[in-house]
Amino acid sequence: MGFADLLNEVGGFGRFQLIHVTLLSIPGLLMASQNLLNNFTAGMPGHHCTIPNRTSIASSHNFSLSEVDDRQLLRAFIPMDANGIEFLKCTRYVKAQWHLLKSNISAIRPTNFTDFETEMCLDGWTYDKTEFLSTIVSEWDLVCTLRPLKQMSQTIYMGGVLSGAIIFGGLSDRFGRKALLIWSYFQLATLGTCTAFSPSYVTYCVLRFMTGMAVSGVILNAVSLKVEWIPTKTRTLVGTLSSFFFTFGQMVLAGIAYSLRDWRKLQIAVCAPFFIFFLYSWWYSESARWLVLNRRSDEALKHLHRVAKINGKPEKIEKITLEVLESHMHKEIQSSKGTYTAYDLIRTVVMRRISLCLMIVWFSTSFAYYGLAMDLQKFGVNIYLMQIIFGMVDFPAKLMALGSLTFLGRRVTQGTCLLMSAVMIFANIFVPTDMQSVRTTLACLGKGFTSASFTCVYLFTGELYPTVIRQTGMGFVSTMARIGSMAAPAVLILDEVMPALPSIVYGGAAVVAGIIAFFLPETLNIPLPDTIGDVEEKWTKKKPNAEKQCEKEMEAFQKNEGVHEDDGKTIGLKVL
Structure with a gap:
């Protein structure tokens, strides 16, 4: 019980x-x-170096921003990777490379994109807000x-x-x-x-x-x-x-x-x-x-x-x-x-x-x-x-x-x-x-x-x-x-x-x-253990045989035997 x-x-x-x-x-x-x-x-989120004053830079080079979309425009400011597919995330050109927009980009070897002088993102980053509007990044x-x-x-x-x-x-x-x-x-x-x-x-x-x-x-x-x-x-x-x-x-x-x-x-x-x-x-x-x-x-x-x-x-x-x-x-x-x-x-x-x-x-x-x-x-x-x-x-x-x-x-x-x-x-x-x-x-x-x-x-x-x-x-x-x-x-x-x-x-x-x-004990349909003794008793590998167990219980009984008054009857207590 x-x-x-x-x-x-x-x-x-x-x-x-x-x-x-x-x-x-x-x-x-x-x-x-x-x-x-x-x-x-x-x-x-996707990101690249922030390009300050793009409009003024374009005007000074007699270049109309309406002629190209934003991604094409970035080619003048941001280097591309070795495959010529993605823009680099942590660098930008020191000077805008407008000739890259007027050239046949596909005819230029990808490695050429990194031949120009670059610098770190000194003005921060611009983030793509398609997937996330704002993150801790x-x-x-x-x-x-x-x-x-x-x-x-x-x-x-x-x-x-x-x-x-x-x-x-x-x-x-x-x-x-x-x-x-x-x-x-x-x-x-x-x-x-x-x-x-x-x-x-x-x-x-x-x-x-x-x-x-x-x-x-x-x-x-x-x-x-x-x-x-x-x-x-x-x-x-x-x-x-x-x-x-x-x-x-x-x-x-x-x-x-x-x-x-x-x-x-x-x-x-x-x-x-x-x-x-x-x-x-x-x-x-x-x-x-x-x-x-x-x-x-x-x-x-x-x-x-x-x-x-x-x-x-x-x-x-x-x-x-x-x-x-x-x-x-x-x-x-x-x-x-x-x-x-x-x-x-x-x-x-x-x-x-x-x-x-x-x-x-x-x-x-x-x-x-x-x-x-x-x-x-x-x-x-x-x-x-x-x-x-x-x-x-x-x-x-x-x-x-x-x-x-x-x-x-x-x-x-x-x-x-x-x-x-x-x-x-x-x-x-x-x-x-x-x-x-x-x-x-x-x-x-x-x-x-x-x-x-x-x-x-x-x-x-x-x-x-x-x-x-x-x-x-x-x-x-x-x-x-x-x-x-x-x-x-x-x-x-x-x-x-x-x-x-x-x-x-x-x-x-x-x-x-x-x-x-596989070395853990199985607990399927086993009552929860309440004490450490329960754990050792349930899952120890070497359990004493019945005779030794009875001897231990009898010894414990003799050692802790006592009497208790309950409704006028004397009841022997066995402490296990």
Whole structure:
């Protein structure tokens, strides 16, 4: 008998769980926006050096601007690349080369375009507003020598997500899931909205860092509040279906970004709604498991009675008393009297194996996912359309993961998704660059498998770690995911050494993690562990035989034997 039995008594997956999970999942529509926002707010528009006083320059050379269009006119001011197709982005001619307009351009060797004296863009840049009206790139001229700052903004944001995983993970095990989730909503709404009014790049990065911290707080605590109120048999279905909110959110982001095309308006649109989530989050019920294990059984009992009432089981209110609750969780209460730190994640054999394996799985999943998802402009397809395609491919991938999680288990699903994503990434290496549609298809499939891996690992991790240290564990291993997301953009620099090298690194990491995933314990249809002892007992490889186990129990009984008066009867107590 344990807490899972109490959940079944108060209605299992009833009306309360449905409302609770839905309200916790709705913010997921905009959580995808936070992580992928850089694709649009930091989009790289077409640009070239600004040419000052073109009209006066043309007049001084007796040249009419009405005779040529803008693109032709640029030939007199901006050098072209070695192929004579695109204008260079970071240089211009010192003097206008009007003769290039009057000459047969096709007859001039492309290399001749660079034979004239050039200079840097001293008067700034002119940006093409076809795809984006305004981005932080055009706002603060993050091009040419400052181009690395574009990716730096995403790295700083992911650094905030990393810090939030560490900080909020431990705090929520100490102060509760609900309190930290409410605070995270408020922090994300306030600082995310303020980011839209950033007067400088530095201010923007600081606010994005703080927003990233709040994103971790929302994700980690929402996952735990879902898992800890859901019966064992429905965890897989609920975990997968709720992840569809994140998937659909990717398409919502594309729609909002296409409608606004201004980074400041987009920033407000995806952050301000969290004020609404903050307001209704007070309806949530704190995890009864956490309350009992933190010696707040009275509050836990009130939440259980509330759940029973909402689920249409009012008769259970009188039957479930404080004594019943504590008797169901007697062993967990005894084990929770100590304090737990991150060291407990690696102190015992099984916990150590779980933590080390999950660190690798989280890192590689995030590493491969953001390696594919954070550079949509490289595919040569409209970025808004590409975002929708990347979101749509997640639906069949997650449905496939749902079936696999239900019938094959967590371990097989996790390992297979990672290995299949590696296959797609490696296959893309051998596809010629001119076969863009094939490359895009393989990239979408790879992203779909990594997305399915994310769905599995969130559920898997919540089931592997015990209640007393679940949030600390989630924060600890998801830290590796944030490191992976921070490292992913930096790996793209390796394409200067060899174009296929980034794909080799992404795919290699997925292969290693896929193999490592098969060393994790299976949790399909297994009740959530509440203590570290539960974890060691369930998944230790060397279990004592029945005879030795009985001897240990008898020894414990003799050592802790006692009497208790209950209704005039003497009852022997056996402390296990």
